[in-house]
Structure formats: C-alpha cells, structure tokens
Amino acid sequence: MTHTLATLPIIDIAPYLDTERDLAKCQSTSDALHNACVKYGFFYLDISQFIDPSEPEELTRLAREFFELPQEEKDKIGLEHQDNARGYQRLKQNVTNGKADNHEGIDLYKPVEKPDKSKPLWGENQWPDVPGFEHKYEQWIEKMKKLGLIVMEAMSVGLKMTTEEWQELRAQVDDSFWVMRIIGYPPLPTDDDGFSCGAHKDYGCLTFLYADPTRSALQVFLRQSGTTASDLDGLPAEHGTEEGLWINADPVPNCVVCNIGEMWEIWTNGLYKSTLHRVVHRGSNYRVSIPFFFEPNFTANIAPLPAALRLVPSQDKEPSNEGKTYKPVVYGDFLLRKVDANFALDGKGKYD
Numbered sequence: 001m002t003h004t005l006a007t008l009p010i011i012d013i014a015p016y017l018d019t020e021r022d023l024a025k026c027q028s029t030s031d032a033l034h035n036a037c038v039k040y041g042f043f044y045l046d047i048s049q050f051i052d053p054s055e056p057e058e059l060t061r062l063a064r065e066f067f068e069l070p071q072e073e074k075d076k077i078g079l080e081h082q083d084n085a086r087g088y089q090r091l092k093q094n095v096t097n098g099k100a101d102n103h104e105g106i107d108l109y110k111p112v113e114k115p116d117k118s119k120p121l122w123g124e125n126q127w128p129d130v131p132g133f134e135h136k137y138e139q140w141i142e143k144m145k146k147l148g149l150i151v152m153e154a155m156s157v158g159l160k161m162t163t164e165e166w167q168e169l170r171a172q173v174d175d176s177f178w179v180m181r182i183i184g185y186p187p188l189p190t191d192d193d194g195f196s197c198g199a200h201k202d203y204g205c206l207t208f209l210y211a212d213p214t215r216s217a218l219q220v221f222l223r224q225s226g227t228t229a230s231d232l233d234g235l236p237a238e239h240g241t242e243e244g245l246w247i248n249a250d251p252v253p254n255c256v257v258c259n260i261g262e263m264w265e266i267w268t269n270g271l272y273k274s275t276l277h278r279v280v281h282r283g284s285n286y287r288v289s290i291p292f293f294f295e296p297n298f299t300a301n302i303a304p305l306p307a308a309l310r311l312v313p314s315q316d317k318e319p320s321n322e323g324k325t326y327k328p329v330v331y332g333d334f335l336l337r338k339v340d341a342n343f344a345l346d347g348k349g350k351y352d
Contacts, residue, residue, distance in 0.1 A: 008220065008249060008257075009036050012046040016150050027157065034158030037268075041260050041275030042220050045151070045208070048254035051143060056210040056290065058136055059182075063288045066128040067104065067184040076129075077106070083116075083123030085109065085339060091186070105183040108137075110176065110298075120336055137180070141292070144208055145176060148294030151206055151258070159268070161307040169267075172300040173205060177332065178293060185287040199278040202261035203338050204295035204331070209257040211289035215250045218257065218289075221276035222247055246278075262334075263296055266326045269304040271312055296331040303328035 011032045015025035036043035066074065071090075079087045091104045108125045117123035127134040152173055156166040199221070211218065223244040249257055262274045296302060304326055 007247070008040055008042050008044055010044040010046055010252060010255060011036060012049075013147075013150060013154065014046070014049040016154050017049050026154070030154045030157035033151070033155050037155070037158075037260055037264070037272040040220070040222065041273050042249065043258055044252050044255040045258040046255050047147065050147060053254060055136075055140065055143075059140055059210070059290055060212050060288045062130055062133045062136060063182050063184065063290065064286070066106070066130050066133065066182075067286070067288075069128075073129075074104075077126035079107070081117075082126055083119065083121060085121050086123045087126040088128075103183050103185045105181050108141075108180045108182075110178050120339060137182075140290075141178065141180060144180075144292040144294060145178060147208060148173065148176060148178075148206055151294075156307075159305065159307045159311065161305070165305070165307055169305065172296050172302070173294070175297045176205075177295045177298040177335070179204075179295060180290070180292045183289045183291070185289070187284055187286075199276045201274040201276055202259060202293065203263070203335060204261040204293050205263045206294040207257075207259050207261065207291055208294065209259075209289060209291040211251050211257070212287060213251050214285060214287040215248065218249045219246045219278050220249045220259075221245070221278075223273075223275075261293070261295075263302050263331065266302050266329065267305045268308040269312070269326050270324075271308055295335075298332035298335075300331045301328055302331055302334075 009032060011029060013029065015022055015029050033043070074088050075090070077088045079085065079089055081087060086107055086109055088106050089104060091102065106126075106128070109121060111125060112122055115122055115124045127137075149170065152170065153166060156169060161169065209218075221244050251257075260272055260274055264272045265274050
C-alpha cells in the first residue's frame, strides 16, 4: 500500500549561498535539516538559487538520446569493458534483494589516480558518444560536489558542532569519492511483480536526485508505529520488521530529492537514520532520473561525532539505538564490501 497524504519537507538552501549570510536564516535552514533527518531521512532541497532549471532538463534530454540508441551501441560502454562498476548496465542487469531491477543505466565514479580496471572501482569512466554529454554532465558533477559541502556545513550547524568540529568533518568529505548514476526506467510490465528498483538504503553520505516530472514512481518508507502489515508491501526481510508506510516522493519544481546514507547514521550514532526507498514505475512513459551521491573520502574513517553524542547524552535511553555505539568504518572498505554483494545474479558489483 502506498500513501500520498504524508509529504516530505521542502528546505531552501539559499541562505547558505549568500556571500554575506543572514545567520538567523542559516540557523532556520539548519534546524529544518536536522528535524528532517531525525524524522524522515529524506527531504526536498530547493536549489532554485543554485542552478538554472534548464541545466538538469538538458541532462535528461542527453540521457534519453543515449538510451534511445541501438542496444549494440549502448553495450560499447558496458561495465565489462572496465572494472564491472563504471559504465553502462543493461536492463535487469542490476539486482536488489535478489531480484532483477527493471532499469538500465550509466554508472560514473570519481576518477582515480593510476586506474586499473582489474581492481574493483578502480577503472576509468566510460562516456557515451553523444555530442555534449560528457561536458554537460561534468559541469553538473562539479555543482553537486559544491552543493554537498554546502549542505554538510548546514547540517553541522544543525548538530551544534563547533567550528573546529566542522573543519574535522569537512576534511572527511573534501575529496568526495562521489558516484553518479544516469538511470532509464521503462514502464513495468503489467504482470510484473518486481520493482523498477527494489527497496534499499543508500550507503554513503548525501544523495541529490534530479528526476523528470514522472509521478508515482519514487517511494519512500516512513517509519510509523501501529501500521498494518499490508502497508509493508515490498519491504525486504533483511531490513527487519519496522512498522511504517510507503509514500510517493514526486518531483517538485526547482528541487532535488535529498536523502542521507548510512555514513550519516554512523556519524550521528543512530540519531539520523538512512531510509528505505524504491522505484515502482507503472506509468506509460520512459522515466529518467539522475542521482548524485556525495560521499566521504575513500580513506575517511567514519565514527560517531562528539556533537551527535552530546545531543543524545544518554544513549542507553535511546530506544532506536538500543544503547549501542556504532562501530567506526573506513568508507572505501565499506563501499567495496557493498559493491561486491550487489550484482548477485551475475557476479558483478554496482553502487545503488
């Protein structure tokens, strides 16, 4: 069952874009981010003062141009030509929760020094032979990297971090091992009991999703006690038996959908929770979405932040965390373990 009554908050990042910041407005934005991360793990980020709407529209047009090419043309940049992570994946090549996802896509990662396609994630990006594609997408990547640092700073204020603590956190994300996916979703067949993309949580730090205007496709799981089992349709067993309901996160003009990944769950020792989401596209159109994953540095050591522990000093009284302290992880090691497990049906890895 999917509900449309509940809606995610819309948060304007504009106060943090001003050269002369209004501290009260910045604090209001930071408080809104904090509340959204505690309650939802998802929110809309108004970036109308940061980008021209024509930019992502052009990205969508270029993506469609690529996905409309003959299959043999798309296969020229297939994952198998590199490190099995960078490049094009065919329809249903990606797997979530043991089921093939009904989408195709291009996966791009931060370029690495001394690439070696025999090593997981250490190959080179493969770009379509579509005029303007690489240039336009690289411009978007640079903007999303800047946006990531801006939102991270705003979130540090929401967590009441000191300036020194923010600088220490910034040093963990200032060389982000970013990922970007360009995804094409044909409609699900009417007799298909699968998903366009199965229910999952994001691994990393922050996800900025731009999608075309298609409605009733992206769904977010909101934790809510007392919800009937029928509302848990599609919730994968490995994520437990959390009570809640699925809501549609339809596109909002001038906004990206933003959600936090599992690294923020560690940083806040469970105060912020990474949230399940999925795509069920049963419309008649071909949907395009472009998620950008702003991640920690590959070598960053992710551990609970003192500021977060100060906000919840008595962890043994925090029911959602059962008194536990999250164990530190090195982000690159964590990512490699996840990628190794992802293409379960054909042995290949992919970031989702």
